[in-house]
Amino acid sequence: MPLFRFRFRAMGSPCELQLHGPSRDGLEGLARRCTREVARLEVKYSRYREDSLASAIARSAGDDEGVLVDDETAALLDFAQTAWRESDGRFDPTSGVLRRVWDFRSNRLPDPAALAEVRTLVGWSKLRWERPRLVLPIPGMQLDFGGFVKEYAADRVAGLCREAGLASGLIDLGGDLAVVGPHPDGSPWLVGIRHPRCPDRPIARIALASGGIATSGDYERCMIVDGVRHSHLLDPRTGESFRGGPASVSVAAPLCLIAGSATTIAMLHPAQASERFLADLGLPHLVIHADGRVAGDADVVSAGAADPANGDPDRGDRPRSAYDRDEKTTRSASQPSSPSR
Amino acid sequence: MRPLLLAVLLLLSLAATAGCVRVSPWERDLLARRDMAWEPEGLEAKRESHVYFSKEASMPGGSGGGGGCGCN
Amino acid sequence: MRGGEREGNGARDRAVAGEALVLPSRTLTALTTGALALPGLALPARADSPIEQASAGYSFSYYAEDDLEKDKFAAGTGSRERYEVFTNQFEVDLPVSRRMDAGIDFLYEKMSGASPWYVLPDTDDPTQNVQVMSGATIQETRYDLTADLDYYMEEGKDTFSAGFSKENDYVSVHGAMGMERSFAEKNTTLSLSGAYSHDWITPVQGRFSDSRQNSGEKWAVDLFAGLSQVLTRSSVAQITINYKHQGGYLSDPYKLIAIRNDVNLPDKRPNDKDQISLMARYRQHITALPEPFAASLHLDYRFYWDTWATFSHTFEAAWYQTVWFDWLTITPGIRYYSQSGAEFYKAILPGSATASVPHYRSSDFRLSPYGAISGKVKIEAALEDLLDYKASGAAETFGLSGGLDLYLAFSYERYISDVDFAMFSVGTAKEAPGLVNFQIFAVTLTGRF
Numbered sequence: 114m115p116l117f118r119f120r121f122r123a124m125g126s127p128c129e130l131q132l133h134g135p136s137r138d139g140l141e142g143l144a145r146r147c148t149r150e151v152a153r154l155e156v157k158y159s160r161y162r163e164d165s166l167a168s169a170i171a172r173s174a175g176d177d178e179g180v181l182v183d184d185e186t187a188a189l190l191d192f193a194q195t196a197w198r199e200s201d202g203r204f205d206p207t208s209g210v211l212r213r214v215w216d217f218r219s220n221r222l223p224d225p226a227a228l229a230e231v232r233t234l235v236g237w238s239k240l241r242w243e244r245p246r247l248v249l250p251i252p253g254m255q256l257d258f259g260g261f262v263k264e265y266a267a268d269r270v271a272g273l274c275r276e277a278g279l280a281s282g283l284i285d286l287g288g289d290l291a292v293v294g295p296h297p298d299g300s301p302w303l304v305g306i307r308h309p310r311c312p313d314r315p316i317a318r319i320a321l322a323s324g325g326i327a328t329s330g331d332y333e334r335c336m337i338v339d340g341v342r343h344s345h346l347l348d349p350r351t352g353e354s355f356r357g358g359p360a361s362v363s364v365a366a367p368l369c370l371i372a373g374s375a376t377t378i379a380m381l382h383p384a385q386a387s388e389r390f391l392a393d394l395g396l397p398h399l400v401i402h403a404d405g406r407v408a409g410d411a412d413v414v415s416a417g418a419a420d421p422a423n424g425d426p427d428r429g430d431r432p433r434s435a436y437d438r439d440e441k442t443t444r445s446a447s448q449p450s451s452p453s454r
Numbered sequence: 455m456r457p458l459l460l461a462v463l464l465l466l467s468l469a470a471t472a473g474c475v476r477v478s479p480w481e482r483d484l485l486a487r488r489d490m491a492w493e494p495e496g497l498e499a500k501r502e503s504h505v506y507f508s509k510e511a512s513m514p515g516g517s518g519g520g521g522g523c524g525c526n
Numbered sequence: 527m528r529g530g531e532r533e534g535n536g537a538r539d540r541a542v543a544g545e546a547l548v549l550p551s552r553t554l555t556a557l558t559t560g561a562l563a564l565p566g567l568a569l570p571a572r573a574d575s576p577i578e579q580a581s582a583g584y585s586f587s588y589y590a591e592d593d594l595e596k597d598k599f600a601a602g603t604g605s606r607e608r609y610e611v612f613t614n615q616f617e618v619d620l621p622v623s624r625r626m627d628a629g630i631d632f633l634y635e636k637m638s639g640a641s642p643w644y645v646l647p648d649t650d651d652p653t654q655n656v657q658v659m660s661g662a663t664i665q666e667t668r669y670d671l672t673a674d675l676d677y678y679m680e681e682g683k684d685t686f687s688a689g690f691s692k693e694n695d696y697v698s699v700h701g702a703m704g705m706e707r708s709f710a711e712k713n714t715t716l717s718l719s720g721a722y723s724h725d726w727i728t729p730v731q732g733r734f735s736d737s738r739q740n741s742g743e744k745w746a747v748d749l750f751a752g753l754s755q756v757l758t759r760s761s762v763a764q765i766t767i768n769y770k771h772q773g774g775y776l777s778d779p780y781k782l783i784a785i786r787n788d789v790n791l792p793d794k795r796p797n798d799k800d801q802i803s804l805m806a807r808y809r810q811h812i813t814a815l816p817e818p819f820a821a822s823l824h825l826d827y828r829f830y831w832d833t834w835a836t837f838s839h840t841f842e843a844a845w846y847q848t849v850w851f852d853w854l855t856i857t858p859g860i861r862y863y864s865q866s867g868a869e870f871y872k873a874i875l876p877g878s879a880t881a882s883v884p885h886y887r888s889s890d891f892r893l894s895p896y897g898a899i900s901g902k903v904k905i906e907a908a909l910e911d912l913l914d915y916k917a918s919g920a921a922e923t924f925g926l927s928g929g930l931d932l933y934l935a936f937s938y939e940r941y942i943s944d945v946d947f948a949m950f951s952v953g954t955a956k957e958a959p960g961l962v963n964f965q966i967f968a969v970t971l972t973g974r975f
Contacts, residue, residue, distance in 0.1 A: 139481045139759070146483065184563050191558035250883040265564065272566045278478065368560045371554070395551045458975045478715055484811040489822040489846035489855065492754075492764060492807060494630075497615045497970055499583040499672065500631070503870045504928035505589065509941075509962055511865050511892055512830035513839045515768050517750065 114297050117145040123151045124159075126287020131299050132274070133281035143277050147270045151286065154266045157186075158258035160209065171255045179248030187244050189258065189265065195259075195278070196374045197237040198310070203381040204374055205349035210234045211433025215354070217334045217345055232352040264327055264373030267291035269318065271325070272368075289327040291369040309360035309401050317399060317413045322395035325369025330361035330401075340359050346380050357383045361401040364391065365411060372396070492516065561863075574781040577627045579974045583617040587968035591639065598657055598959035605640035608962065612636045628721030631689075640664065644782040644790055644958035645889045655873050657891075657959040660780070668693045673698075678688050682707035685719070698725040704750070707949075717752040717766075729779035742775025760811040768803040783889040785875040793888045795870070801832040819849040824859075836893065838865035839949060840948040841862035857904040864949035867895035873957050894958035895949025909934065933972040940965045 117137045119130040130147055133303050160167045163440040166186060173180045182190065196204040201316035214223035234254045241248040249256070263286050270284045275433040282293030283302050295301050301322035305315040309330045320325065331344035343354040366372035375396055381386045384402050391398040391409065399409040476484070484490065493499040493516075503514040561567060591608035599606050613635040621627050640662040648654040672689030688701040704719025724745045752766035767774045775795060781793040803827045812821040826842040844859035870886035871893040907934040 134478060135476075139478055142483050142759075188560075188564040192557070195556050195560040199556050210902050218456070248490060254824060263566075268561075268564075269566045276566075302756065347554065368561050370564070370567070374557060393551055394554050403971060460586070461819055463918060478711065479577060481759050482756075484813070485756060485762055485809075487811065487820075487822065487850075489820075489848070489857075490762070490811055491807045494807070494846070495935065495970065495971075495972075496632075497583050497966060498935075498968065500966070501585070501587060501615060501633075501941075502735075505964075505966070507861075509892060509964075511836045511868065512828070512839070512840070512863075513768065513770055513801050513803055515805035515828045515830070516608055516752070516766050516807065516826070517766075520969075 119148070121148050121151075124147065124155050124287060126263070126267070128287060128371055129285045129286070130270070131283045132279060132293070134279070143274060143279065146159070146277075147273060147284070150270055150273055151266050151367045154269070158262045160255070160257060160259060166291070167256060167258055169372065170249065173247075174254040175252030177248060177250065179246050181245050183245075185316060189262070190242055190247060191244065192374075193261065194242060196378070200374075200381075201380040202237070202350050203348070203378045204260070205235065205237050206256050206258065207237055207240065207254060208235050208347060208349035208352075209259065210255045211347045211349075211352055215338050215345075217449035219342075220336045221327065222337060222338055222343070223387050225339055228352055235349055237326060246259035260377060261370060261373055263287060264289045264369040266371040267270060267325060281311070289325070289369050289373060292321055292323050295322045306363050306399060306401075307361070310405070316401060316407065317397065317411075319363065319413060320398075320413045321365055324365060325372050326363060326365045327369055327376050327382045328361060328363040329373075331358070331380070342453060348381055355381050359384050359387050359400045360403045362387065362391070363399040363409075363411065364394075365397040529743040531654045549766075549877035549880075556929055574972050575828055577619055577621050577791075580621065581972065581974045583615075583970065583972040584616040585613075585617075585968060586969040587611075587613045587615075587966055589613065589966045590964060592965075593962040594657060594659060594960070597646045597654070599656040600646050600656040604659035605644065607639055607662045608659075609637055609641065609964075611641040618956045622675075624909075626676065627678075629673070631670070631674075633668070633691075635668045637668065638664060638706055639663070639668040641780065642889075642891060643780070644784050645959060646757075646784055646938045647874060655957075655959050665804075666694050673903065681709075681712075682715075688923050695727055696727045698723055701722075702748075708825050713756040715751070715752075715754045719750045720747040721750075722746070725774075727775060727779065737873040741779075744772060744774030744776055746772040764805075765807045765809045767806075768801075768805075770803075772799045773797060778888070779892055781888065781890050783872065783875055783887050785883065791875070791883065791887065793890065794886055795840075795888055796834065797869075799832055799834055801830070804829045818848070818850050820852075822846040833892070835869035836866055838863065840864075849944075853908050855904075855906045855908075857873070859904075861900045861902075861945075862897070863899075864897040864947065865895060866948075866950075867957075868893040873959070882892075891958040891960035891962070892963070894945075894961070895948055896943050896945050896958060896961055897949060898941060898943035899947055900939055902937060904935055904937035906933060906935040908932070910926070933970075935970045937968045937970070937974075938965070 114133045114135055116131055116133050117140050119132070119140070126240050128148075128151065130144055131142065132140050139275045155225065156162060156164075157166050159165045159172070160228045161348065162168060166182070170180055170182075176354070193204070193206050210231055211228075214227045216223075218424075238257075239251060247256075267284045267289045268291050269284045270286070271282070271293045274284070274293040281297050284291045284293065287383070290304060291304075292302060301320040303318045304321050304326055306317045306319060306328060307341075308314045308316040330345055334345040336343050342356075344356075345355070346358065348355040348392055358380050359382075362376045364372040364375040364379070365377060375394060375398070379391050379398070379400070382390050384400075388400050388408055391400065397409075398410040399407065399411040399413065402409050405454050484515055488494055506512075537791040546914055574845065589609070589611040591610065592975060594606045594608060596606070602688060614635065615634075616632040617629065619629040621625060622898055626778050637838060640659040643658045643660050645655050645657055648656045652843050657974065666753075668691065670689065670691040674687035675686060677684045677686075683706050685704045685706070686702070690697065690699045692698075700721060701725035702715065702719055702721035706715060706717045708715045722745070725743065727742045729741070740892075748768060748770045750766065753762060754762060755765035763920045775797045776797060776799060778793045784790050784792040797959070804828065807827075808823075808825040810823045810825075814825065822845075824842070826840070828840040828842075829837070830840070831837040840861065842861045844857055846855055846857045850853050868888065871888055871890070873889055873894070875883065875887060942963045943959060943962070
């Protein structure tokens with residue numbers, strides 16, 4: 114069965130569905146349902162939309178009655194609380210307000226007084242979460258679902274495809290990947306990991322037959338003030354840009370959501386501690402340090418920038434050049450593995 | 455029996471056309487709609503078939519046998 | 527060999543991601559538990575699956591037969607007011623396990639009115655017959671309880687059901703077993719089932735003055751086979767066959783047949799009956815309509831034949847028109863039915879002194895040749911996520927099922943039967959003055975939790 118790609122933009126990122134099926138026409142209905150599902154979650158959890166649930170929650174800040182949330186949101190909040198507890202506060206959806214004072218386009222550090230004020234709004238321990246009621250007691254507090262809802266969306270879309278009976282496919286929502294199922298011949302998907310300092314160049318490829326994979330890097334946005342590099346990774350515990358962590362972390366997990374939170378937490382560990390955290394966690398991972406050193410136990414199929422498109426030329430049904438094309442647009446991309454016979 | 459023969463012929467012709475098409479599981483979104491079911495509303499279908507059955511000479515088709523009734 | 531090949535094998539051998547985990551850490555266990563509580567993330571089975579939500583339904587309907595027309599009524603014999611029935615139906619379906627669901631159907635109805643008794647020649651107009659009716663005092667109550675269980679597997683399901691039904695004058699028990707199997711990626715589905723029912727009839731004494739059988743039993747075996755086939759992405763067809771054998775007391779204890787103006791004999795039918803029903807059904811979804819409109823066409827045809835020499839044709843068509851996404855559906859439908867009479871049907875037996883009385887005889891209009899047309903319309907509204915938690919008004923639009931989905935439907939049906947409606951010319955209205963016209967109003971409320 115040939116592979117068909119459906120590209121769209123959602124959640125501020127280029128997204129792509131790679132689905133194996135007999136014909137493009139036949140897959141279109143499913144692809145439409147997938148993009149609709151992503152759009153539903155975007156509309157529901159976007160902090161940029163006035164009519165979103167996230168905005169409604171932010172508006173309720175300071176109100177002792179709080180808001181009553183639906184089952185899906187409640188489950189997401191339960192997950193966030195677990196991740197916050199297990200990460201000793203590194204994973205914290207209340208930290209989104211820090212962006213009010215950290216403007217990475219301005220090339221200026223935040224005013225210390227303003228930062229101190231915003232810091233009073235940060236901290237999961239300050240909110241009250243008593244399912245189904247959520248209370249943000251301090252006016253100005255926010256909840257940012259952006260840190261995990263894209264990963265959740267990837268998992269849901271993959272689930273939707275499986276439920277519809279699709280056996281082979283890969284969901285890529287701006288680099289957060291979830292596998293529907295391996296290639297029709299059973300071989301895993303090969304996921305390219307970008308080099309954190311040369312984003313056009315893949316540094317490794319990881320084989321993924323099920324579950325999901327997420328990558329977090331410090332290369333996305335940063336500013337250099339007085340010769341010091343401040344990455345966009347803000348530490349919820351201090352309100353400061355985190356320094357001394359790895360340049361990039363990729364984690365494979367049974368679900369993309371788990372992989373995504375693991376990378377977020379790992380990035381807020383000092384380089385060595387980050388490796389230890391991931392090893393203790395017990396998930397296949399790949400850590401790229403600031404000096405270019407690569408560590409981790411993920412299933413790396415081909416390290417370095419060896420010719421990526423060395424698939425069997427006989428396999429006409431899969432576009433061989435896809436790897437090159439994707440690698441330039443997303444921070445990680447996928448490529449069908451070489452056939453084994 | 456003519457009706458039986460007719461049924462077998464119908465079954466065979468349907469099975470023959472069956473070989474030509476194959477709709478994949480993920481293409482069944484339309485077929486899975488409620489308004490595409492053989493009997494979209496269970497309670498109503500059950501009552502309806504009972505009414506026809508008790509006012510007409512024919513027995514219902516389309517599903518396995520159910521209850522009996524005096525039906526006068 | 528190139529490196530690529532070795533790597534490919536290696537990648538496959540070392541199954542990746544979560545599968546390779548042996549001892550997950552406490553943190554990972556906590557995260558996984560949290561994540562799997564999210565809707566749609568627990569990996570769904572690809573087999574046929576039982577219902578995931580419990581559902582319950584209630585339906586109330588009012589069935590009313592038209593009064594018998596004056597010129598078909600034997601004046602002074604009883605009441606022209608025919609049956610009316612108030613029906614209450616309850617239905618509950620519950621998921622039992624990953625492989626099973628179970629359901630209970632309960633029906634309770636109250637019937638009252640007069641019913642056709644026998645036919646006489648019209649004393650005013652000898653070319654016509656008139657229907658003698660019972661008094662309008664018949665009051666009956668019917669209960670029906672059926673329980674069913676579905677067991678699901680990779681390529682189909684097995685079904686079991688049993689129940690009983692009780693009226694003032696009869697008790698019936700029934701049981702059925704069936705299986706459904708899919709082939710060719712579920713493009714083809716074969717269904718088979720068998721059912722048995724046994725009825726005990728104890729006619730109410732004193733309802734009519736004439737002598738009649740005190741009690742009787744009848745039984746039936748019903749075998750069913752069906753084959754459905756997906757034709758295209760938007761159409762599917764099915765053909766089914768039912769074979770039923772009935773034995774025992776099949777006569778109607780409440781009906782008589784006139785042999786002369788003043789002599790009535792009891793209704794007497796053969797003690798067995800073989801019946802065959804063949805049905806073909808077709809469903810077509812109309813893809814040409816833009817959102818929020820959608821429509822589906824239903825076409826059904828049934829051919830029926832039995833050893834009492836009755837055969838019938840039934841055509842049914844319905845158009846399910848979705849008016850606003852799936853929230854409002856309007857469904858007009860039409861049904862045409864035509865049957866031949868049973869070979870022993872006679873409105874009145876020939877009354878000459880020399881004619882012998884036929885062994886089997888019935889004046890029951892339901893065994894006469896006629897046709898019937900009915901039209902119906904149904905309006906259904908879906909009220910979704912009623913009890914879902916809402917975060918201000920905004921969350922309403924994002925509904926993900928977690929509350930209660932309600933479906934509310936109203937339906938109306940009008941049924942008219944007439945000798946002239948028969949497909950093939952069968953005679954005149956004289957043959958069956960008791961033919962019935964009725965209408966049904968129904969309201970149904972279904973909820974999924």
